[in-house]
Structures are given as structure tokens and as C-alpha cells.
Amino acid sequence: MDSCGFSSPRTECFPAGLRVLVVDDDPTWLKILEKMLKKCNYEVTTCNLAREALDLLRERKDGFDIVISDVNMPDMDGFKLLEHVGLEMDLPVIMMSVDGETSRVMKGVQHGACDYLLKPIRMKELRNIWQHVFRKRIHEVRDIEGHESLDEMMLRGGADLLDDGFFFGGDPVPGKKRKDVDHKSDDRVGGDSSSLKKARVVWTVDLHQKFVKAVNLIGFEKVGPKKILDLMGVPWLTRENVASHLQKYRLYLSRLQKENELRTALGGSMHSDLSPKDAAAGPGNASLQTLVSKSSKQSISLQHDNPRICEGLTKASPTPMAEAKAAEINDLSKSSTSSISFDRSFGQSSDAKPEPAIQVQYSWSAGAPPLQFKHEQKPQARAPPVGFKHEQKPPLRFKKEQQQQQAPLFVAEHRFDHAPVAVHHRTENKASDSPSPAATDPRYSKAKRGQPSKATKVESTAALFCIQPESPFTDCLTMDPILSSIWNSKTSHSQSLEQNLYDDSWHINAFLGTGSALASDYTSQYPPNPYLGTIDPFCFNGQDLITDVSSLKFPIDPVIDEGLYIA
Amino acid sequence: MEGNQLPCQASYMRNALFNQGYLDDQFLQLEDLQDEANPHFVEEVVKLFYSDSARLIRNIELTLENTPSDFEKLDNIMHQYKGSSSSIGAKKVKKECTQFQEYCEVENIDGCLRTFQEVKQEHASLKRKLENYFQLVREAR
Numbered sequence: 001m002d003s004c005g006f007s008s009p010r011t012e013c014f015p016a017g018l019r020v021l022v023v024d025d026d027p028t029w030l031k032i033l034e035k036m037l038k039k040c041n042y043e044v045t046t047c048n049l050a051r052e053a054l055d056l057l058r059e060r061k062d063g064f065d066i067v068i069s070d071v072n073m074p075d076m077d078g079f080k081l082l083e084h085v086g087l088e089m090d091l092p093v094i095m096m097s098v099d100g101e102t103s104r105v106m107k108g109v110q111h112g113a114c115d116y117l118l119k120p121i122r123m124k125e126l127r128n129i130w131q132h133v134f135r136k137r138i139h140e141v142r143d144i145e146g147h148e149s150l151d152e153m154m155l156r157g158g159a160d161l162l163d164d165g166f167f168f169g170g171d172p173v174p175g176k177k178r179k180d181v182d183h184k185s186d187d188r189v190g191g192d193s194s195s196l197k198k199a200r201v202v203w204t205v206d207l208h209q210k211f212v213k214a215v216n217l218i219g220f221e222k223v224g225p226k227k228i229l230d231l232m233g234v235p236w237l238t239r240e241n242v243a244s245h246l247q248k249y250r251l252y253l254s255r256l257q258k259e260n261e262l263r264t265a266l267g268g269s270m271h272s273d274l275s276p277k278d279a280a281a282g283p284g285n286a287s288l289q290t291l292v293s294k295s296s297k298q299s300i301s302l303q304h305d306n307p308r309i310c311e312g313l314t315k316a317s318p319t320p321m322a323e324a325k326a327a328e329i330n331d332l333s334k335s336s337t338s339s340i341s342f343d344r345s346f347g348q349s350s351d352a353k354p355e356p357a358i359q360v361q362y363s364w365s366a367g368a369p370p371l372q373f374k375h376e377q378k379p380q381a382r383a384p385p386v387g388f389k390h391e392q393k394p395p396l397r398f399k400k401e402q403q404q405q406q407a408p409l410f411v412a413e414h415r416f417d418h419a420p421v422a423v424h425h426r427t428e429n430k431a432s433d434s435p436s437p438a439a440t441d442p443r444y445s446k447a448k449r450g451q452p453s454k455a456t457k458v459e460s461t462a463a464l465f466c467i468q469p470e471s472p473f474t475d476c477l478t479m480d481p482i483l484s485s486i487w488n489s490k491t492s493h494s495q496s497l498e499q500n501l502y503d504d505s506w507h508i509n510a511f512l513g514t515g516s517a518l519a520s521d522y523t524s525q526y527p528p529n530p531y532l533g534t535i536d537p538f539c540f541n542g543q544d545l546i547t548d549v550s551s552l553k554f555p556i557d558p559v560i561d562e563g564l565y566i567a
Numbered sequence: 568m569e570g571n572q573l574p575c576q577a578s579y580m581r582n583a584l585f586n587q588g589y590l591d592d593q594f595l596q597l598e599d600l601q602d603e604a605n606p607h608f609v610e611e612v613v614k615l616f617y618s619d620s621a622r623l624i625r626n627i628e629l630t631l632e633n634t635p636s637d638f639e640k641l642d643n644i645m646h647q648y649k650g651s652s653s654s655i656g657a658k659k660v661k662k663e664c665t666q667f668q669e670y671c672e673v674e675n676i677d678g679c680l681r682t683f684q685e686v687k688q689e690h691a692s693l694k695r696k697l698e699n700y701f702q703l704v705r706e707a708r
Contacts, residue, residue: 026647028616028654035600035608072646098650120593120653123600 015130016041023053023069023081024096029119033068036123050076057089064091065133068117071097071104079111083255086112087248090203092132096121111251140201142240201241210234211245577703584700589693593656610701616655617694623648624690627683635676642671652690660689 020042024030030046037044045064047053050073057064067085071078082093095108098119108116114132117125203211214231215223225243232242584590594609601608626644630637649664663686670678 026651026654027619028612028651031612031615032597032600032654035605039600039602070650072643072650098653099646119650120596120656122596 015133018042018066018130018133019045019064020129021045021047021053021056021064021067023047023050023067023073023078025049025070025073029070029096033121033126036121036126039123040127049073050078050081053081054084057085057091061089064089066092066094066129068094068096068129071095071099071108079107080255082108082111082113083248083252087203087245087252090136090201092136094129094132112248139240201237201245203245207232207234207237208245211242211249215246215249574703574707577700577707580696580700580703584696588658589696591656591658591661593653595656597655610704613655613697613701616651616657620648620651620690623651624687631680631683635679636674638671638674638679641679642668645671648686657689657693660686660693663689 018040020037022030022033022037022044024033024046025048027048030048034044034046045056047056050069053067053069057067069078069081073081078095078097082095085091085093092114093112094115094117095113096117096119097104100118105116114136115129201207210232211228214228217231218224218227223246225239225246228246229237229239229242585594597609597612605611623644627641627648630640630644634640645664645667649661649668652660652664663682667679667682667686670676670682
């Protein structure tokens with residue numbers, strides 16, 4: 001990683017050392033792209049699954065400058081990944097595909113891709129990708145330092161980015177900027193002192209909560225960046241920051257809406273199961289369980305659970321804008337900046353404790369309605385599509401969340417609930433109580449919904465919480481990234497939750513174990529599935545992941561293989 | 568080894584592959600990427616392609632057997648295979664893939680079946696030729 005500060009070697013010889021994350025399920029292309037990018041003197045990390053890519057991005061906050069991803073991937077649609085990266089990490093994303101149809105390209109641009117490359121890709125096309133990184137940084141600097149003079153802006157952004165005589169260069173950021181930077185860095189996980197990094201607005205949990213609260217107050221239909229900005233009351237935030245975040249949020253909502261509609265069409269019956277139970281405000285476990293097991297079986301990449309559940313909950317609760325709320329929740333998770341990746345750990349909660357949706361609701365009742373949905377979303381996100389059983393995890397979180405729940409806007413906290421549980425268990429290894437607390441946690445039940453694609457939600461939630469890195473358990477980071485991220489988010493968020501988490505997280509420990517034991521646990525927990533193959537919990541480092549593409553889960557045709565390999 | 572530095576036989580074969588339309592520009596890109604750090608890069612990539620694409624071919628075969636009317640799935644797998652074959656510059660293979668996808672679009676199962684045979688043929692044919700080529704390159708080292 002590059003060192004902090006203006007004199008970072010990476011920034012001094014920009015674009016050399018640009019940190020690129022390449023995501024492509026085709027091992028051949030992955031190898032080629034890796035080589036091409038290395039030839040451009042970029043720092044390359046490869047990943048063959050979208051979820052792992054998200055894990056990686058969340059785990060290594062500010063660890064990458066740009067993401068290049070294929071459009072067609074088995075575990076997650078490339079456009080979805082694009083959205084998540086845009087909302088959560090705000091990194092430039094380049095899409096790739098062998099299909100150059102205008103509609104596809106347009107879709108890519110709509111989802112926020114800063115470029116769309118057609119395969120076969122030439123090396124010269126990759127040489128220029130740094131311009132997207134530079135452009136984004138310039139804009140961020142301009143956004144944040146809008147009130148400053150152009151010179152100052154260039155000084156901050158240009159000195160780091162360009163090593164030519166046009167900009168001042170050399171001189172460190174003036175004291176004033178430093179203060180701004182520090183202020184912003186409070187919200188950041190990494191606390192990187194590089195001004196370039198700080199220039200980018202990090203939509204932390206708190207920030208996004210304020211954003212969503214403002215949106216709700218104004219009314220989603222009437223919302224506008226200026227109004228939101230005024231309501232948020234964040235001095236250093238600019239109208240442009242809010243505008244771009246709002247745009248992403250809208251995209252996210254619309255996508256959720258579509259999925260929601262699809263979901264509703266698919267599983268209307270589930271709703272009915274859920275709603276009455278939810279209304280009961282009691283452990284509507286049965287319905288949730290059914291829902292969860294159904295949804296988890298349905299599809300790996302579905303992210304609909306959240307919206308659907310939200311809808312179900314909506315019935316129970318008097319929230320008018322179910323979808324908006326669901327979207328908010330989803331968005332909240334997306335806008336988080338942490339690196340928690342819940343995909344794997346949470347997908348399995350098909351048998352998860354059935355938490356009645358209602359619970360979540362009432363815990364949220366204090367707050368804005370959208371928040372309720374958010375909670376629900378979180379648990380759902382946690383359920384990884386793969387038949388994985390981490391039921392225990394989600395309940396723990398929720399439980400805590402409920403207790404913690406003070407303000408309605410603590411969606412992020414709830415989300416975060418999921419994540420930390422896992423982490424706690426790993427490090428603390430405390431025997432915890434049975435998952436009964438989870439049962440009472442409405443959020444948890446949501447997770448049980450078994451949203452396959454929730455990873456994003458959960459992740460974002462966790463991400464929201466990974467604000468302060470000064471957790472004493474930073475060594476968790478060396479462990480499973482999901483867990484570590486959860487841990488970080490958790491500790492940073494609320495210490496009081498820890499106790500509860502410990503109690504509840506015993507089963508997580510039982511599942512996850514620590515260190516190498518985890519691998520075997522994971523194997524048992526994450527049986528190889530047709531979509532994702534064998535999930536390797538430790539594959540959060542793209543480089544580790546793709547050291548040998550031939551070891552990927554593809555069946556090798558012995559005949560062809562032998563034939564080709566002439567000694 | 569640069570393409571133009573190959574010994575006579577290997578060089579001749581390489582040129583033939585290009586002239587006869589088996590390989591396109593992408594293969595040149597791969598050759599350009601080969602350097603001291605990765606002296607056998609092209610061969611490695613080709614091997615990787617063939618080991619990975621075998622599974623895609625098999626998937627199409629299975630789909631044609633079990634659910635031949637699932638044109639969307641067929642198109643999907645073929646799309647992946649086509650993208651993969653474009654990585655090594657397999658020109659003729661790519662052409663057949665496009666043809667297959669066109670048949671999928673109009674839901675012509677016979678056309679699909681016929682074209683798929685062509686795809687497999689081109690796939691195997693190029694594989695053989697490349698194996699021979701790399702053998703020559705290796706012998707020349």
C-alpha cells in the first residue's frame with residue numbers, strides 16, 4: 001500500500017502503481033488482463049467472483065484506485081457490482097464485455113461505469129485507465145473544496161496527481177485544508193492522510209443516515225440536493241456531493257424496485273406468510289423461516305428479498321414508502337464504506353432463526369419508517385445465496401441492535417449487527433447462548449430471508465460501521481475478512497453491544513473457528529454449489545485467489561488437457 | 568520468443584495460422600505480452616483457455632441434450648465461450664460462435680446443433696494446430 005501523505009511514492013509517479021482490481025470469471029482473460037496491467041506498471045489484484053471482489057474492496061478500504069469488471073459473471077451481475085462499488089466505495093469502475101451492443105453499453109454508463117471496454121481488449125486501452133482515476137479525484141477535490149480557490153484545489157489534487165511543473169507541487173496542504181481533511185478522515189475507516197484520498201467524500205454510516213433522514217423528511221418525490229444538504233447540516237459537504245450520492249441512491253432504489261416487483265411476482269405467498277406474523281409483533285419465526293428457506297433456495301443472486309420483506313413489513317407497519325424504505329436500507333448498506341462482506345457468511349441462513357419482521361419494526365418504530373426496512377434488509381443481506389448456515393450470526397446482531405436502537409436512523413447500526421457477530425466470535429470465542437436472542441431479533445429474521453444477493457446489503461451495513469479502525473481486535477483483519485470487518489464495525493460502533501454479541505456469537509465461533517480451522521468449517525458450512533463452487537473464506541486477497549487459475553473449480557477435461565500438454 | 572524470431576518451421580506454421588484465418592490480432596497481443604518475466608506466456612494462456620473452455624463446451628452439449636429449447640441458456644454459455652475464445656484470438660471459432668448465437672436468437676434448434684458441431688470442430692482443430700506450433704517452438708529453444 002502506498003504510504004500516507006503527499007510524498008507517497010505511488011502518487012509521485014502517478015499513474016504508475018495504480019492499484020487496479022480486475023474481476024472476471026473467465027480465467028484466461030483474467031490472466032491476460034493481469035499481465036497487460038502489470039506491463040502498464042499498475043498494481044494488479046485479480047478476482048474471479050464478484051462477491052469476492054466486494055469482500056476485497058470492503059476489507060481493504062482505500063486499497064484500490066479503480067475496478068475493472070466483466071459484465072457477465074455467474075454469482076452477481078456486473079452491473080450490480082458496479083452499483084455497489086459506486087455507492088459504497090465510490091471508485092471508478094470500468095466494465096468489459098465481448099458484447100458491444102449499444103443497449104448494454106448504455107446500461108453500463110447508466111449504472112455509473114466510467115468506461116466500457118469491448119473484448120478483445122488491447123493493451124493501449126488499459127494504459128489510459130488512469131485518466132478515470134484522475135478525473136474522479138479532481139472532481140472530488142473540487143466538490144469538497146468548492147469554496148477554495150482554484151490554486152488551492154490544484155495544489156491539493158494536482159500535487160499528488162501530477163508531477164509536472166504546471167501545478168505547485170511539493171508544498172503540503174495548507175493548514176486549513178489539513179483541518180478539512182482531518183475532519184473528513186474522521187469518518188473514514190482508513191484515516192489515510194493522503195489528501196487525494198481525503199478529497200473523496202466517504203459516505204459513512206452516519207453520513208448516509210443523515211442523508212436518508214433528510215430524504216425522508218423532505219419526501220422522496222420532492223427531494224433535491226440542495227434541500228437535502230440543508231437538512232443534513234454537514235458543513236463540509238457540498239451540494240455536488242449530495243447530488244451525486246442522490247443519483248446513486250435513486251439508481252439503487254429503482255433497481256430494488258424492479259427486483260422487488262420481480263420478487264413479488266415470484267413469491268407473493270411468502271409475503272402473506274410474513275405479514276400476519278409480522279403484525280403479531282411476535283416471533284413469527286415460522287413464516288420467516290419458510291420465507292427464508294424459500295428465498296434462499298430460489299436464487300443465489302437475488303437481491304429481492306429485501307424489498308420483498310420490506311413490503312411485507314410495510315403491511316405490518318404504517319410506512320408508506322415500502323420500496324423507498326427498502327431502497328434506503330439497501331442504499332444505506334450500499335453507501336457504507338466498510339469492507340465487510342457478508343455474502344458468504346450470511347447466505348445460509350435459510351434455517352436461520354425466524355425473526356418476525358415485526359420485531360425489527362418496533363425497534364425501529366422510534367425512527368423513520370424507512371429505517372425499519374433497513375433493518376430488515378440487513379439480515380437478509382446476510383444470508384448468502386449459498387446454502388450456508390450461519391444462522392447464528394444474524395440473530396446476534398439484531399439483538400444487539402434492538403437494544404441499541406435509540407434513534408430511528410440507526411439503520412446502519414443494525415446492519416452492522418450482522419457483521420460484528422461473526423467477528424466477535426472468532427476472536428472472542430465465547431460460548432454464547434443459543435440463538436434464541438436472534439429469534440427475537442426481527443432483523444435477524446430478515447436475514448433469514450435468505451437473500452442471496454444480500455451480500456451487498458449486509459456488506460454495506462457492515463461497511464457503515466467500519467468507521468473506526470482502532471478496534472483492539474485489528475488482528476481480526478487477518479482473519480476472515482467478513483468477520484474482521486464485522487468486528488471493526490462493531491467495535492467502532494458500540495461497545496455495549498459487544499457483550500451481547502459474545503453471548504450470541506458462540507455458534508458462530510463453532511462454525512467459523514479461527515485460522516486454518518476456519519477453512520474446514522467453511523467447507524462444511526459452504527458446501528460447493530453450482531454457482532460459486534467451493535467458497536474459500538480466505539480468498540479475500542485477489543492475488544491469493546488467483547495464483548493458479550487452473551485450480552479454480554472448473555472441471556478439467558482430461559482428454560483435452562492431456563492432449564494440449566505435450567511434454 | 569518473438570514471432571519473427573522463431574526458427575523456420577515454427578515461424579512458417581505461425582504465419583500459416585494467421586494467413587489461413589485461424590488466429591487474429593489478439594494472438595499478436597499475447598505475443599507482445601510475453602517477456603522475460605513470463606517467457607511462456609502465450610502457451611500458458613492457450614493451455615488455460617483449453618482447460619477452461621472444455622467445461623463450457625460440455626455445458627452446451629448437456630444443455631442441447633437435456634433442455635434444447637432453453638435458447639437463453641445456450642446463448643448465455645456460448646457467449647461465455649465466445650468471450651473466452653476471443654482471448655486467444657481464435658478467429659474461426661469465434662465466427663462459428665456468432666453463428667450459433669444467431670440461431671439461438673431465432674430459436675432454430677437444428678441450426679444450433681449443426682453450428683455447434685462446427686464450433687467443436689474448429690475448437691479441436693485449432694487446439695491441435697496450436698499444440699503442434701508450441702511443440703515446434705519448444706524444440707527450437
